Amino acid sequence: MLKLNFRNTDSTVIGEENGLNLEEEFNYYSEKISDIIKSINIRRGQDGEGLKWMNLGYNEETVWYVKEFASLVEGRFDNILVLGIGGSALGGIAVTEALLKPYWNFLTPEQRNGLPRIFFLDNIDPDSINGLLDILDLKKTLVNVITKSGDTAETMSQYMIIKNRMEKELGDNYRRNIVATTDKKMGILRQLADQEGYKIFYVPDDVGGRFSVFSSVGIVPFALLGLNIDEIINGIKDMDIELRETDIRQNIAAQSALINYLMDTKKGKCISVMMPYSSRLKYISDWYAQLWAESLGKEFNRNGERVNGGTTPIRALGATDQHSQLQLYNEGPNNKLITFIRVCEFGTELEIPNIFEYTGIGYLGGKTINDLINAEADSTRVTLADNKRPTMTFTIDKIDEYNIAQLLYMFEVQTAIAGELYNIDAYNQPGVEQARNYTYALMGRAGFEGSAESLKEKIVSV
């Protein structure tokens, strides 16, 4: 069961200046939180509210369709290559890094039980794309092009390059090696995929990229990699039931949303650090950083007032970043709320042999690496509390499909509740459109030529 310990954000532990009077705040906000939870649970059924991601645990038809496809192609591919960026990649990366055996792509096909390796191309670096194409046998590769809009420049240019290459290498059969994940009705990719006859998976209406990890965007690769989709769905569903609870004292997503909100607005903690103590959970921080930043980083609130709000997420990793960021966290500006994720039971145990008993490192002998990483997690949060730095800790029982799904779904609900507390639209992203239009202008897309010349001057002059 996912647990949240927020004692180290309380004023009784870290003092009045940096800590919250949680008892008081929970009382004060209990009605508001209850209203928010009721409201989002009504609006999740309505179009245009951006909340349809809350229903992804109940989409049995899609799950059936995806599993069917996975069993159909079982054993046919040695690689899955996902083309996607932002929300089309981050959830997939986070979940597969957490759930596949570490160093999965280095295992032999036998060690992988015949399951494919997984690669994500989520940037447009020519050297990296060329490098990846050099190591992949395209004949044995299933390419999954993921873009909801169907015209994401990065993803579609990757697709054009790879489609062209596959056609040359595979002849007409290349069509069996490409699937598309996109909008049901709109967009160029939908059109092209139809013409080409690719298998198509749909991103459901009203589910934004950063909330799409449990739609076909995520579950297609998960199913192809042999992950237990049913357990993922069970995790979401059980967490969904827990988080319908309207009493803030019983709802961890509401608790963490409120603490994040109050730490920002009352205590000046403008930075939100996400720091799991597990290498396998490293990319959950990346996924979370998009979810949090794009949802809450908004210029205007719903009343049209300029707020320029949102806290800035930081992707950190324990214990590694104790040797990189902890000095700053302990002694620098007290402007951060740090969220730890702690794992009770790792997948494996690793004993440190007792081979240097009478030396200064003798104390490590006979202990386990498991002991050490969790001792470091504990030491770090106690030190930070000593220094009056607020921290919270989520604890998961173990790293498996059920628990990871719970954790991610909880963060999504936390973000939704925070959006209501800030009174902003958590489901749009107006702040990325200008840069996209400038790119269209520089690349010569029809309809955007107008600004190209003045833009070029700006680039040269600045």
Add this chain to the structure above:
Amino acid sequence: MLKLNFRNTDSTVIGEENGLNLEEEFNYYSEKISDIIKSINIRRGQDGEGLKWMNLGYNEETVWYVKEFASLVEGRFDNILVLGIGGSALGGIAVTEALLKPYWNFLTPEQRNGLPRIFFLDNIDPDSINGLLDILDLKKTLVNVITKSGDTAETMSQYMIIKNRMEKELGDNYRRNIVATTDKKMGILRQLADQEGYKIFYVPDDVGGRFSVFSSVGIVPFALLGLNIDEIINGIKDMDIELRETDIRQNIAAQSALINYLMDTKKGKCISVMMPYSSRLKYISDWYAQLWAESLGKEFNRNGERVNGGTTPIRALGATDQHSQLQLYNEGPNNKLITFIRVCEFGTELEIPNIFEYTGIGYLGGKTINDLINAEADSTRVTLADNKRPTMTFTIDKIDEYNIAQLLYMFEVQTAIAGELYNIDAYNQPGVEQARNYTYALMGRAGFEGSAESLKEKIVSV
């Protein structure tokens, strides 16, 4: 040649509220900067000043010794495994990710010209360590244990595990498969390595972990991987000469240090984003984040006044993070200074074929991925300037030994100058000791038992 464009931090571009009057500031600070540069160039020759890293370009003996070893073991190993954390790993990761062919560890031995693969273990996650040990043939692996102090718990526990395993698998020969990189005189690793008869490389006196990338900490793995050490040294030396320049108008490290400092202290930009537009440069942000955070995040200045200073580094990546963080950077709090790194000429070119001419993505056809990523970099910085967000851009000619060494050395000098502007000791890290002592207590290290009981209570109760 490494170039810096800081126009988008100037008030004439982004307005008085967020921009600096650079002309005025450069005049005002010119004498101070000149004094700082003279001072660090005197102190680099003196013990106890923490500045000996500035001389790493002139350590011909070490370079010779390392190259000699590399040629001696040429062809013997299929893997290099570095055990190290923080400064013992971050520089190595940053440089090898930048300079080796992308997906290096997936290439066949022939494609690697017989050079080894490279793995870094910089965390103590049991699943990841077990996973890595499952894929490595230890007989063909050279293990490089790196810890300056010689008793870093994470590194030494990894070492104990792996040494034990190697001895079982290789018999007495295991000694030929381990080298140690540590302090010349002190520490348990130095002692053990002597007893065992390992080859030892020394971290020079007065060179801290985060400034050690061009000491044997970095150059041993670089030489083993066939990187051109001479070109790395040439890059540092040439940059060192450039950065001895005392005129701020001619010294890019001084310019960027001052802009960072003023943006923090005068304009409230408490966050410093490092965002290269190149996947190969991704881990330079991680290396930089340690350098900047640990050097400047300090509770007290040199006069003993409590300052709790330093800006918080963020590791970002272009173009990927346009789909994750740009919304927040454009519309959220205007509390960031963003530093871009832009590459003029990538190692390869990648054309987007003109296969969908009459569709909405037709404009991409015939262009290159190289065009696209740089168009996105330009679009992003212009948008941010439109929104009055300060940004700077470093441009490197290409990604090779010479240019990467220049870039990293410049960031080190920038950090040193910033330390002087903040008037703090950039070379200590008092803020990590308490957590380390707590860990010793929890793990039962002799001499630390005292606090163990009260600590356990604190953990349970918080």
